[in-house]
Amino acid sequence: MQHxxxxxxxxxxxxxxxxxxxxxxxxxxxxxxxLAIEKGLFTAEDHRKFAEWAESxxxxxxxxxxxxxxxxxxxxxxxxxxxxxxxxxxGIDWAEPxxxxxxxxxxxxxxxxxxxxxxxxxxxxxxxCYPRPLLGxxxxxxxxxxxxRRIVRWPRQVLAEFGLVLPxxxxxxxxxxxxxxxxxxxxxRPAGTENWTEEQLAEIVTRDCMIGVALPRPGRRADDxxxxxxxxxxxxxxxx
Amino acid sequence: MxxxxxxxxxxxxxxxxxxxxGVTLPARFKIGDRVRVRELPAIFYSRTQMYVRxxxxxxxxxxxxxxxxxxxxxxxxxxxxxxxxIVRFCQKDLWEEYPFQNDTLQSEYPxxxxxxxxx
Amino acid sequence: xxxxxxxxxxxxxxxxLTPAIHQPQDWPYEVPHTLYEAYMWPLxxxxxxxxAPALFEEKExxxxxxxxxxxxxxxxxxxxxxxxxxxxxxxxxxxVSIYYGFPYxxxxxWSAARMLVDKNHISLNELHEKIAEVKARYGNR
Numbered sequence: 001m002q003h004x005x006x007x008x009x010x011x012x013x014x015x016x017x018x019x020x021x022x023x024x025x026x027x028x029x030x031x032x033x034x035l036a037i038e039k040g041l042f043t044a045e046d047h048r049k050f051a052e053w054a055e056s057x058x059x060x061x062x063x064x065x066x067x068x069x070x071x072x073x074x075x076x077x078x079x080x081x082x083x084x085x086x087x088x089x090x091g092i093d094w095a096e097p098x099x100x101x102x103x104x105x106x107x108x109x110x111x112x113x114x115x116x117x118x119x120x121x122x123x124x125x126x127x128x129c130y131p132r133p134l135l136g137x138x139x140x141x142x143x144x145x146x147x148x149r150r151i152v153r154w155p156r157q158v159l160a161e162f163g164l165v166l167p168x169x170x171x172x173x174x175x176x177x178x179x180x181x182x183x184x185x186x187x188x189r190p191a192g193t194e195n196w197t198e199e200q201l202a203e204i205v206t207r208d209c210m211i212g213v214a215l216p217r218p219g220r221r222a223d224d225x226x227x228x229x230x231x232x233x234x235x236x237x238x239x240x
Numbered sequence: 241m242x243x244x245x246x247x248x249x250x251x252x253x254x255x256x257x258x259x260x261x262g263v264t265l266p267a268r269f270k271i272g273d274r275v276r277v278r279e280l281p282a283i284f285y286s287r288t289q290m291y292v293r294x295x296x297x298x299x300x301x302x303x304x305x306x307x308x309x310x311x312x313x314x315x316x317x318x319x320x321x322x323x324x325x326i327v328r329f330c331q332k333d334l335w336e337e338y339p340f341q342n343d344t345l346q347s348e349y350p351x352x353x354x355x356x357x358x359x
Numbered sequence: 360x361x362x363x364x365x366x367x368x369x370x371x372x373x374x375x376l377t378p379a380i381h382q383p384q385d386w387p388y389e390v391p392h393t394l395y396e397a398y399m400w401p402l403x404x405x406x407x408x409x410x411a412p413a414l415f416e417e418k419e420x421x422x423x424x425x426x427x428x429x430x431x432x433x434x435x436x437x438x439x440x441x442x443x444x445x446x447x448x449x450x451x452x453x454x455v456s457i458y459y460g461f462p463y464x465x466x467x468x469w470s471a472a473r474m475l476v477d478k479n480h481i482s483l484n485e486l487h488e489k490i491a492e493v494k495a496r497y498g499n500r
Contacts, residue, residue: 022497026423028468031489033430035481042433050436051429100256103435104442108304110326125406126287127450128463141415143463145405152291152345152406153335161412168340174331176347176406178287179324181303231419257438283399285447290400291407313447315440335407 026233053097054137059207062134062184064090066210067201069111070189079186083109087134094133105132106180112173112212113186119166120185121159121212122175123151131182135207141226142211152176162213163224175212185212192218258312260321264305267323267351273299274357275327277349285310288353295333296357300346301326308350322350371411402458403450424464431467440474448474 036042068090069076078086084094084107094107101107109131112120124130128143141147151158155172159165166172175183187209193201208214208223269275276296277288287309303324306312311319328346331338361369390398435441448470450458457466475481 022494023423025427025462025465025468026421027490027493027497028472029423029427029430030493031486032468032472032475033426034493035475035485035489036430036434036439039480041439041475041480042437046433046436047426047429050433051425054425054429054432098256098436099254100259103258103432104445110301110303123406125289126401126403127446137420140418140463144413144415145459146410146413147415149405149408149410150412153338155331155343156340157412161415168342171342171344172340173328173343174345176289176345178289179303179309179348179350180306181324181326181348227414227416229416229418231421231424233422234419235422235425258435258441258443281399282401282404285451286401286404289406290404309443309447312441312443315444 050097053102057132057136059135059210060202061087061090061092062131062207062210063202063205064198065092065111065134065184066186066205067198069186070201071198079111083111092133096133102132104129105182108181109134110181110183111186112175112183114188116188117169118171118173119212120173120175120183121151121155122177122183122185123148124177125149125152126178129177129182131184134182134184135210139207139211139226140229159213162208164214184210186210187216190215190217258317260305260307260312260317260319262307262318262320264321265323265351267302267305269299269302269323269325269351269354269356271299271302274359275299275325275354276357276359277327278353278355280353285313288349289347291334292327292329292347295329296359297327297329297333297346299325300328303348306350308352322352324348324350325354327354401451402453402455403446420464423468424462427464427468427471431471434471434474439478439480440471444474445470 033047037044037047065079065087069079075086075089078089087094087109094105094109095101112122114120123142125148128138128148130138130142132138147158152174155174156166159172177183187205189201190204193204203221204216204218206214206216206220206223209216214220214223274296275298277292277294279293280286280288282288282290303326305321305323307317307319307321311317326346326348328344331343331345332341334345431445435445445467449466452473453461453466453469457469461469472486476483476486
């Protein structure tokens, strides 16, 4: 919900419309950024350049990797040898935007390959580590303490909440990404996609499939609709 | 083989300011080794989860050498760098009540978090 | 007769109606070992903690959240700190009340501010004055 402001009964002032009041976090963010710039720690231009990269990342990179891995055995072999470098072939450079990575995402990708008897699901129980260059920004639920608490110990229950139920013979392997390695799930290529182009295949490998909470299938071109908590003051941008 | 046009700002190949500058210690464990997660104190910071401490698993991957998270979090960039491993556990070994035989969990540890297992 | 599902929900709700004696902590003289270990447990280490199913939802980022993310990453880019330091500050040093009480990106910006002071890039007085000035600029009391 929006910021909860304590109403201070000692001061006699009219209640201002909540949406116009600057929040404590907005104040702190401005203060930190302006002080950092004043002290020469970075420039406004640095901030803008990084923001540009932050706005550009999408799950489409991962989708392209999956589609190419499904159709090109040579590419799959290169993904297995060094997934970080192989990403360049699908237009993702883990060194961006600084030349040495993004600060939080590092340059160590491992692709987890599902089989008919092995299903992976990814979490970061300690924080919210996520392969941003490949998948964009993490969904809020992935960061939430609730997901992080439960997915390692009750994975089948949590997956069932996403509508994914697998038989006990299928090994469910939870990847708790707690260090610098970043992961994405390469699902099993579903039946009914024979002779599909890479573009068609990429369309059905959605973000949730690459986290491991959903399975791709023909006709499923978007993740299941979840409630969205809207922002009071979102970024004004043409992207979304 | 097409490659991405790098949209980097710095010169590609520039070292990250957080990159370790200290010696790289040799790797002790190899794929297939049984290792046990040491039960070290976790005061102030640890990235070795409580739920794996004292539990044995199997090394399934050797990742990169790097600073320990404790050293990096305190900017000790010249500290020795350790081999990082992905260790796989049986879920039934991690959780007393876990009912499914086949399920596993894997996570990543620097070498000093691990010791040889006897089981 | 309630359905099995209703009965389970009734039991779950009933389990929460348990008397609890709250003991405010105001510098005890002693701390039992188990409680000490619980206090020392790294805050961010929540894997396996019991929790009931909750709504998994998406969230549209506020502008301050996007800017916070960029600021924290750029501070890393420029070598002022690194992401691991951010994690130990924002996910552990904040203490349990702020860990659970602040928004996710609230802890990011808190830890960036704290780091700048701790590492002497700014003085705490400078931070206080700047915050006051920003508030005045935007018309807050």
